[in-house]
């Protein structure tokens with residue numbers, strides 16, 4: 734299940750304080766915020782900027798540059814379909830098309846019932862078992878369309 738805690742400025746300040754002494758603290762802070770809240774809330778940007786002596790634009794720039802960071806809250810489960818080379822050669826595009834139809838959501842979108850956010854990603858480190866899919870923090874290999882259906886049904890039984 735993706736992090737879905739409601740926004741809390743106090744909690745965000747604690748998370749920032751816990752990571753601010755790390756070298757190159759910006760990325761660890763953003764990852765920790767997203768892990769907790771499910772996205773980088775707009776309200777987090779000025780807090781991070783002030784704490785690290787950066788401009789808001791600089792923090793915004795980093796959030797938008799890295800595809801890993803989300804600006805809006807995800808569904809209850811995040812489904813990542815790999816479309817990098819090894820997976821492509823094993824039918825990843827067909828699998829992604831299937832996922833899009835099955836969930837009625839394009840990459841970057843969340844299903845109408847809030848159950849799944851679909852994301853297309855580039856390499857999940859599971860190339861030997863392509864095509865690869867990650868649902869929340871669980872990695873799956875050699876995923877066929879039928880297996881994709883079974884895995885998503887397992888997370889959210891109809």
Ligand code: FES
Nearest residue numbers: 815820857859860
């Ligand atoms: S290319 Fe898909 S997991 Fe590496």
